Amino acid sequence: xxxxxxxxxxxxxxxxxxxxxxxxxxxxxxxxxxxxxxxxxxxxxxxxxxxxxxxxxxxxxxxxxxxxxxxxxxxxxxxxxxxxxxxxxxxxxxxxxxxxxxxxxxxxxxxxxxxxxxxxxxxxxxxxxxxxxxxxxxxxxxxxxxxxxxxxxxxxxxxxxxxxxxxxxxxxxxxxxxxxxxxxxxxxxxxxxxxxxxxxxxxxxxxxxxxxxxxxx
Amino acid sequence: xxxxxxxxxxxxxxxxxxxxxxxxxxxxxxxxxxxxxxxxxxxxxxxxxxxxxxxxxxxxxxxxxxxxxxxxxxxxxxxxxxxxxxxxxxxxxxxxxxxxxxxxxxxxxxxxxxxxxxxxxxxxxxxxxxxxxxxxxxxxxxxxxxxxxxxxxxxxxxxxxxxxxxxxxxxxxxxxxxxxxxxxxxxxxxxxxxxxxxxxxxxxxxxxxxxxxxxxxxxxxxxxxxxxxxxxxxxxxxxxxxxxxxxxxxxxxxxxxxxxxxxxxxxxxxxxxxxxxxxxxxxxxxxxxxxxxxxxxxxxxxxxxxxxxxxxxxxxxxxxxxxxxxxxxxxxxxxxxxxxxxxxxxxxxxxxxxxxxxxxxxxxxxxxxxxxxxxxxxxxxxxxxxxxxxxxxxxxxxxxxxxxxxxxxxxxxxxxxxxxxxx
Numbered sequence: 001x002x003x004x005x006x007x008x009x010x011x012x013x014x015x016x017x018x019x020x021x022x023x024x025x026x027x028x029x030x031x032x033x034x035x036x037x038x039x040x041x042x043x044x045x046x047x048x049x050x051x052x053x054x055x056x057x058x059x060x061x062x063x064x065x066x067x068x069x070x071x072x073x074x075x076x077x078x079x080x081x082x083x084x085x086x087x088x089x090x091x092x093x094x095x096x097x098x099x100x101x102x103x104x105x106x107x108x109x110x111x112x113x114x115x116x117x118x119x120x121x122x123x124x125x126x127x128x129x130x131x132x133x134x135x136x137x138x139x140x141x142x143x144x145x146x147x148x149x150x151x152x153x154x155x156x157x158x159x160x161x162x163x164x165x166x167x168x169x170x171x172x173x174x175x176x177x178x179x180x181x182x183x184x185x186x187x188x189x190x191x192x193x194x195x196x197x198x199x200x201x202x203x204x205x206x207x208x209x210x211x212x213x214x215x216x217x
Numbered sequence: 218x219x220x221x222x223x224x225x226x227x228x229x230x231x232x233x234x235x236x237x238x239x240x241x242x243x244x245x246x247x248x249x250x251x252x253x254x255x256x257x258x259x260x261x262x263x264x265x266x267x268x269x270x271x272x273x274x275x276x277x278x279x280x281x282x283x284x285x286x287x288x289x290x291x292x293x294x295x296x297x298x299x300x301x302x303x304x305x306x307x308x309x310x311x312x313x314x315x316x317x318x319x320x321x322x323x324x325x326x327x328x329x330x331x332x333x334x335x336x337x338x339x340x341x342x343x344x345x346x347x348x349x350x351x352x353x354x355x356x357x358x359x360x361x362x363x364x365x366x367x368x369x370x371x372x373x374x375x376x377x378x379x380x381x382x383x384x385x386x387x388x389x390x391x392x393x394x395x396x397x398x399x400x401x402x403x404x405x406x407x408x409x410x411x412x413x414x415x416x417x418x419x420x421x422x423x424x425x426x427x428x429x430x431x432x433x434x435x436x437x438x439x440x441x442x443x444x445x446x447x448x449x450x451x452x453x454x455x456x457x458x459x460x461x462x463x464x465x466x467x468x469x470x471x472x473x474x475x476x477x478x479x480x481x482x483x484x485x486x487x488x489x490x491x492x493x494x495x496x497x498x499x500x501x502x503x504x505x506x507x508x509x510x511x512x513x514x515x516x517x518x519x520x521x522x523x524x525x526x527x528x529x530x531x532x533x534x535x536x537x538x539x540x541x542x543x544x545x546x547x548x549x550x551x552x553x554x555x556x557x558x559x560x561x562x563x564x565x566x567x568x569x570x571x572x573x574x575x576x577x578x579x580x581x582x583x584x585x586x587x588x589x590x591x592x593x594x595x596x597x598x599x600x601x602x603x604x605x606x607x608x609x610x611x612x613x614x615x616x617x618x619x620x621x622x623x624x625x626x627x628x629x630x631x632x633x634x635x636x637x638x639x640x
Binding site: 009011012015016018019022053079080100101102103104105 | 434435438440441442443444445447449450454467
């Protein structure tokens with residue numbers, strides 16, 4: 001899962017990144033609003049965590065400009081805790097709100113909940129025909145039998161589910177799974193996709209020649 | 218209605234003074250009236266006596282009078298039964314007779330040994346009737362004036378009651394009620410105006426305290442977040458010793474930051490005009506400045522920032538040494554923090570009409586719309602450096618308490634110039 005943290009305090013950023021990477025998240029960071037906004041608009045993230053008080057730009061402003069183009073789940077992390085602050089941030093398009101100082105465990109649960117909601121109305125198990133995906137345990141079953149997917153295949157499957165019924169290009173897949181890693185080319189993506197389709201069944205994801213892939217539900 | 222209320226007091230004083238004035242007036246009126254009537258009677262009787270002296274035969278014409286006329290000490294003419302000669306030894310005298318007044322006048326002409334005595338019974342009603350009417354009229358006047366006064370007092374008290382009502386509604390949480398200004402341009406309007414002003418000032422003060430509290434709590438939350446985050450992260454799994462050591466040293470660092478914030482808060486609590494001005498003494502500003510620059514020389518060396526002293530005069534002034542020290546330190550600290558490595562800082566201290574302290578940096582600068590925020594909201598431009606954002610706020614506070622002025626000019630990416638003007 002791809003996360004973006006926009007936070008100007010390096011000490012906070014440091015433990016957030018460390019803790020979340022430990023939980024197998026891909027964590028990207030931005031230390032000010034401008035870079036954060038740029039990254040949020042350019043890249044594909046599953047959840048964005050943002051601090052309200054940023055040195056250059058108000059967090060609310062960043063959220064508003066992200067919301068004009070994307071509906072990526074956003075969690076506001078802030079020291080401002082009055083009701084009016086909460087109202088203002090929810091109105092600007094925030095999906096969740098956590099007041100500093102917070103429990104790391106709670107942040108984790110909230111991020112996961114936001115992610116689940118963006119995949120699938122918030123439930124832990126996603127069912128597509130005879131395919132069952134347990135987000136909590138990361139188990140994938142077909143006709144009741146467990147299928148072993150590697151990390152990239154699993155992430156690719158969730159990415160396709162999240163963008164169901166849309167054509168997803170090679171570029172988008174590369175960006176989501178590998179970011180700027182240079183040696184990754186369309187061949188690597190094609191192989192990963194081939195393996196995933198072989199394991200879960202070709203009927204789930206269709207290959208649209210020279211354009212990309214589509215998961216239809 | 219309370220007995221010690223302003224209304225009762227005013228009515229009591231007004232009524233009392235009015236009553237005394239009316240009594241004095243009545244007394245004077247009575248006396249003047251009395252002497253005036255006596256004079257008129259005397260004049261009338263005198264005229265009759267003169268007429269009789271010229272022509273005693275006219276005695277028949279004065280049918281209502283009793284008259285005795287003497288010549289050579291002998292009674293030559295008499296009218297009436299009363300023995301007039303022994304009635305009065307005075308020239309003119311009045312006697313009260315029931316509800317009436319009797320009057321006697323004796324005209325003596327000693328050379329001719331002539332004497333004419335004129336006496337009139339029941340010459341006039343006594344003036345008691347007039348006095349009675351006067352007392353009734355005065356009572357009516359007294360009561361109506363008192364009622365009128367009460368109405369006027371009500372009109373004045375209405376405004377005071379409005380002020381009282383508004384004052385009752387004002388609390389720390391509610392400054393919304395303002396008193397409507399009266400139309401008349403009087404002292405009450407002035408009072409109301411000033412009262413409203415006071416409400417505004419209090420509101421402003423409370424807002425500043427609230428803002429300050431929220432900023433302080435924000436300042437405290439950041440290190441607390443790191444503390445809580447690092448510790449809870451360390452406790453999630455079994456870690457190696459180095460991980461724990463790392464977490465503990467980070468925790469210690471954050472605790473130091475919290476300590477710093479609390480120390481600065483205590484400093485802010487000490488700040489009151491009286492406290493600061495009590496400790497005014499002659500201070501060498503140049504000495505303090507050089508001391509501060511020396512204190513920060515290591516920090517400057519670390520970042521390879523050169524501090525240039527553009528202008529330095531020996532200036533002695535009456536002020537609070539500790540506060541000046543904090544101002545210089547905080548401003549230099551800020552300049553060093555926000556200036557990138559290998560750049561310069563310029564400092565001037567000189568005196569013309571006022572004392573000027575100027576510190577210019579080649580730092581990241583502040584955008585125009587943030588210049589106001591920077592002192593108001595403990596705002597930090599780039600919070601990546603260690604330290605905390607109370608610095609400039611403290612400077613602003615001290616500058617106000619010393620009755621000095623602070624100007625900030627800044628161009629983004631070029632630098633910031635802060636000028637302090639002391640009187």
